[in-house]
Amino acid sequence: xxxxxxxxxxxxxxxxxxxxxxxxxxxxxxxxxxxxxxxxxxxxxxxxxxxxxxxxxxxxxxxxxxxxxxxxxxxxxxxxxxxxxxxxxxxxxxxxxxxxxxxxxxxxxxxxxxxxxxxxxxxxxxxxxxxxxxxxxxxxxxxxxxxxxxxxxxxxxxxxxxxxxxxxxxxxxxxxxxxxxxxxxxxxxxxxxxxxxxxxxxxxxxxxxxxxxxxxxxxxxxxxxxxxxxxxxxxxxxxxxxxxxxxxxxxxxxxxxxxxxxxxxxxxxxxxxxxxxxxxxxxxxxxxxxxxxxxxxxxxxxxxxxxxxxxxxxxxxxxxxxxxxxxxxxxxxxxxxxxxxxxxxxxxxxxxxxxxxxxxxxxxxxxxxxxxxxxxxxxxxxxxxxxxxxxxxxxxxxxxxxxxxxxxxxxxxxxxxxxxxxxxxxxxxxxxxxxxxxxxxxxxxxxxxxxxxxxxxxxxxxxxxxxxxxxxxxxxxxxxxxxxxxxxxxxxxxxxxxxxxxxxxxxxxxxxxxxxxxxxxxxxxxxxxxxxxxxxxxxxxxxx
RNA sequence: GAGGGCGUAGCUCAGUCGGUAGAGCAACGGACUUUUAAUCCGUUGGUCCUGGGUUCGAGUCCCAGCGCCCUCACCA
Numbered sequence: 001x002x003x004x005x006x007x008x009x010x011x012x013x014x015x016x017x018x019x020x021x022x023x024x025x026x027x028x029x030x031x032x033x034x035x036x037x038x039x040x041x042x043x044x045x046x047x048x049x050x051x052x053x054x055x056x057x058x059x060x061x062x063x064x065x066x067x068x069x070x071x072x073x074x075x076x077x078x079x080x081x082x083x084x085x086x087x088x089x090x091x092x093x094x095x096x097x098x099x100x101x102x103x104x105x106x107x108x109x110x111x112x113x114x115x116x117x118x119x120x121x122x123x124x125x126x127x128x129x130x131x132x133x134x135x136x137x138x139x140x141x142x143x144x145x146x147x148x149x150x151x152x153x154x155x156x157x158x159x160x161x162x163x164x165x166x167x168x169x170x171x172x173x174x175x176x177x178x179x180x181x182x183x184x185x186x187x188x189x190x191x192x193x194x195x196x197x198x199x200x201x202x203x204x205x206x207x208x209x210x211x212x213x214x215x216x217x218x219x220x221x222x223x224x225x226x227x228x229x230x231x232x233x234x235x236x237x238x239x240x241x242x243x244x245x246x247x248x249x250x251x252x253x254x255x256x257x258x259x260x261x262x263x264x265x266x267x268x269x270x271x272x273x274x275x276x277x278x279x280x281x282x283x284x285x286x287x288x289x290x291x292x293x294x295x296x297x298x299x300x301x302x303x304x305x306x307x308x309x310x311x312x313x314x315x316x317x318x319x320x321x322x323x324x325x326x327x328x329x330x331x332x333x334x335x336x337x338x339x340x341x342x343x344x345x346x347x348x349x350x351x352x353x354x355x356x357x358x359x360x361x362x363x364x365x366x367x368x369x370x371x372x373x374x375x376x377x378x379x380x381x382x383x384x385x386x387x388x389x390x391x392x393x394x395x396x397x398x399x400x401x402x403x404x405x406x407x408x409x410x411x412x413x414x415x416x417x418x419x420x421x422x423x424x425x426x427x428x429x430x431x432x433x434x435x436x437x438x439x440x441x442x443x444x445x446x447x448x449x450x451x452x453x454x455x456x457x458x459x460x461x462x463x464x465x466x467x468x469x470x471x472x473x474x475x476x477x478x479x480x481x482x483x484x485x486x487x488x489x490x491x492x493x494x495x496x497x498x499x500x501x502x503x504x505x506x507x508x509x510x511x512x513x514x515x516x517x518x519x520x521x522x523x524x525x526x527x528x529x530x531x532x533x534x535x536x537x538x539x540x541x542x543x544x
Numbered sequence: 545g546a547g548g549g550c551g552u553a554g555c556u557c558a559g560u561c562g563g564u565a566g567a568g569c570a571a572c573g574g575a576c577u578u579u580u581a582a583u584c585c586g587u588u589g590g591u592c593c594u595g596g597g598u599u600c601g602a603g604u605c606c607c608a609g610c611g612c613c614c615u616c617a618c619c620a
Contacts, residue, residue: 018572018588112577160578180554185581
């Protein structure tokens with residue numbers, strides 16, 4: 001401790017101590033000196049803050065006569081101090097509890113300190129009085145900074161203003177925070193830092209924890225709905241020899257021993273359908289897929305997808321299932337059927353509206369989608385490039401431009417042009433139409449489902465058909481011989497469904513960016529002048 | 545990839561006509577036993593994103609770069 005060292009606390013000037021990081025390091029040293037482990041240890045028998053709050057009605061006022069009175073209902077007009085005076089001399093009694101959490105607010109009144117403590121279930125106020133906890137324990141408050149983790153034993157009661165409060169009898173230091181605390185009211189507001197340092201975002205920003213806990217609840221609910229319907233959850237491969245099942249550019253990787261190029265999966269579809277062939281009649285996977293494409297408020301390069309397949313069903317089966325998955329998830333997080341998303345009110349009260357693609361097309365454009373010359377003329381008016389493109393591709397570009405944004409929904413758009421649906425069964429009475437639906441909410445595609453194509457010869461032909469005007473890498477026409485062979489073994493007629501889980505969570509939790517519902521979205525590498533670089537190096541082991 | 549906006553103290557931000565930097569919070573010292581974004585008194589803290597340029601003088605004007613955000617494009 002006596003070695004000369006720029007970080008030797010003995011040599012710190014008062015000015016240096018004004019740097020928040022150095023001040024925290026100095027308190028760390030003082031904790032050590034006081035014989036307190038600043039990194040804490042096992043802390044048993046604590047209650048969650050939410051559980052403590054449920055004990056509030058056990059707080060009583062006991063008069064000298066031994067009569068126990070419940071405290072009055074709280075309200076702005078209730079003066080608890082006056083109420084106690086009315087009851088005559090006595091004392092407030094309440095259950096003794098133990099909690100642990102992060103110090104969010106710290107109000108030092110001299111011989112009295114109020115702390116707002118947060119755990120993952122909520123916040124509660126702690127009262128620490130010099131006379132109540134004693135000199136030695138009270139001294140600990142001088143070493144507590146915002147963001148530190150502490151434990152408290154105390155009696156539950158109410159302050160004069162009526163706030164439910166734990167009156168500390170003993171403090172336990174559990175972990176020091178060495179970084180400066182974010183603004184105590186605003187938290188971290190820089191969206192990049194929120195994502196890059198999600199730990200701090202979760203710890204200090206209001207509502208972030210709730211969003212991610214709701215995400216977990218939604219995913220649990222989805223599993224529950226499917227499991228109760230007899231679906232079987234499986235894990236398909238994420239490394240694919242052929243990245244099929246969707247039109248998207250894959251990430252490319254390489255296996256050294258096999259010396260082979262592999263792709264990260266862009267969809268779950270083709271392997272789940274192989275399992276249908278194998279006889280897993282109701283199968284789903286809830287997992288990550290990877291698409292090597294642009295990043296936007298609605299697109300993260302990796303995202304979570306649900307795909308479910310039901311033998312002997314069709315797309316209408318999947319429509320009912322989709323509706324149930326969504327409404328069950330709403331029930332699970334108890335947010336109500338009416339949700340606000342991106343400036344729209346969306347009412348999820350079932351049943352959701354069901355309209356055909358052609359009907360919506362005609363309504364929005366005034367053009368009959370089967371009238372090919374009229375469609376092409378319309379595309380030219382809209383400034384779309386029509387040269388060398390398949391009519392269905394043109395139709396769909398018009399649909400995306402003129403219709404999709406206005407689909408506030410929830411609305412099932414059903415019966416798509418067949419040639420843009422190479423994995424979908426055609427309608428028995430009209431081979432131009434595919435038995436497919438997409439669910440739109442707030443102008444965003446949320447789910448996509450169809451009656452699965454199980455004719456191996458037709459599937460092979462569709463894989464071989466490169467749609468005019470589509471780049472090969474953008475097309476779904478990627479021949480997967482093994483998949484076609486699987487179909488030759490007989491895949492039952494089936495309905496299949498895909499739901500973008502991140503988008504569902506966005507809508508149900510009211511976030512307009514996918515990065516608010518993905519814990520660690522893809523970011524550029526951190527630049528070197530980033531604020532996360534500490535101003536102080538690790539202190540040399542001056543004490544040893 | 546294109547267009548627009550932003551980048552100033554640990555955090556959130558202000559900064560006038562181009563004249564050499566300011567507030568609140570945090571930190572540090574002090575007062576206060578029922579506060580609650582506690583309050584009050586005092587103190588400290590700056591690579592004004594980076595690099596050029598114009599100018600006697602640039603946080604401010606110009607150019608380039610980097611990063612972030614928004615819109616568009618891409619994304620069945």
